[in-house]
Amino acid sequence: MADRLKDKVAIVVGAGSSGPGWGNGKCTAVTFAREGARVMCVDRHRAAAEETVALIEKEGGQAFGFAADASKNADVKAMVDACLAKWGRVDILDNNVGIGSTGGPVELSEEEWHLVFDVNVKSFYLTAKHVLPVMEKQGKGTIINVSSIASIRSPKGVAYVAYNASKGAVNGLTLAIASQYAEKGIRCNAILPGLMHTPMIDFLAEQYAKHEKDHNQAYDKMIAIRNRASPTGKMGTGWDTANAALFLASDEAAYVNGHLLVVDGGITVRA
Numbered sequence: 334m335a336d337r338l339k340d341k342v343a344i345v346v347g348a349g350s351s352g353p354g355w356g357n358g359k360c361t362a363v364t365f366a367r368e369g370a371r372v373m374c375v376d377r378h379r380a381a382a383e384e385t386v387a388l389i390e391k392e393g394g395q396a397f398g399f400a401a402d403a404s405k406n407a408d409v410k411a412m413v414d415a416c417l418a419k420w421g422r423v424d425i426l427d428n429n430v431g432i433g434s435t436g437g438p439v440e441l442s443e444e445e446w447h448l449v450f451d452v453n454v455k456s457f458y459l460t461a462k463h464v465l466p467v468m469e470k471q472g473k474g475t476i477i478n479v480s481s482i483a484s485i486r487s488p489k490g491v492a493y494v495a496y497n498a499s500k501g502a503v504n505g506l507t508l509a510i511a512s513q514y515a516e517k518g519i520r521c522n523a524i525l526p527g528l529m530h531t532p533m534i535d536f537l538a539e540q541y542a543k544h545e546k547d548h549n550q551a552y553d554k555m556i557a558i559r560n561r562a563s564p565t566g567k568m569g570t571g572w573d574t575a576n577a578a579l580f581l582a583s584d585e586a587a588y589v590n591g592h593l594l595v596v597d598g599g600i601t602v603r604a
């Protein structure tokens with residue numbers, strides 16, 4: 334099926350990737366463009382946003398890049414203003430920014446806790462704050478928040494307390510917006526990816542391996558653990574997240590609102 338997002342304008346926040354390869358946001362921006370959307374690619378790193386724009390344009394799609402820190406109110410307002418100035422509307426908001434952080438309550442510093450909540454939760458509140466009035470005027474629109482299965486599960490192993498808590502907050506934010514804005518023609522859903530092999534995971538594996546004696550072996554070990562932990566024997570990819578986002582963004586999901594869509598190869602049904 335093609336043109337599932339024909340004539341729609343999408344903002345993907347966190348449209349780059351934190352390293353070489355395909356992250357959830359980069360795959361989502363490219364997938365939206367392949368289905369006919371014009372895509373504003375936003376990232377805190379201009380080069381990361383522009384890389385995704387170049388990928389879209391190379392395939393004949395329409396996109397433009399914008400540098401913004403999504404946890405800053407002024408940046409988010411400027412982002413929405415820029416989208417309206419360029420294309421005059423916002424049909425789809427895909428909130429994809431997120432950072433990981435290891436440690437339980439005892440090990441984690443207060444600064445790190447605030448940083449994770451600013452990036453993972455406040456940014457989603459701010460983008461909604463500035464996009465919802467636009468969607469309300471249009472009489473329609475859809476928001477997709479990228480959460481995580483870490484919002485509903487915390488397996489034994491590495492502690493990620495701030496990450497778990499922040500993604501739980503993303504789910505609550507999603508349900509609250511879905512309920513408040515349903516009668517205004519606006520839908521809000523979340524995607525809960527499981528273990529995906531994205532640049533963020535390579536970065537965390539590198540961080541973990543840095544402290545180990547045999548760096549390469551430690552890196553491979555962490556990747557192998559994640560592959561083994563998946564019922565399919567392999568982590569998912571950014572394309573799995575993107576395809577879920579495509580469904581939620583499209584009119585096929587017109588009656589899907591306030592849903593927390595797990596995309597995890599079945600890991601949560603086992604745990």
Ligand SMILES: NC(=O)c1ccc[n+]([C@@H]2O[C@H](COP(=O)([O-])OP(=O)(O)OC[C@H]3O[C@@H](n4cnc5c(N)ncnc54)[C@H](O)[C@@H]3O)[C@@H](O)[C@H]2O)c1
Nearest residue numbers: 347349350351356357377402403430431481526529531533
């Ligand atoms: N990879 C996984 O296994 C996994 C699992 C569940 C959920 N997720 C979620 O998916 C989302 C994307 O993850 P990814 O693995 O593709 O990561 P990624 O780090 O490759 O991509 C995230 C992008 O967001 C940008 N970003 C970070 N903070 C920002 C900010 N304050 N303002 C603007 N841009 C910012 C980064 O520069 C990066 O380009 C995150 O919300 C993450 O929590 C990932």
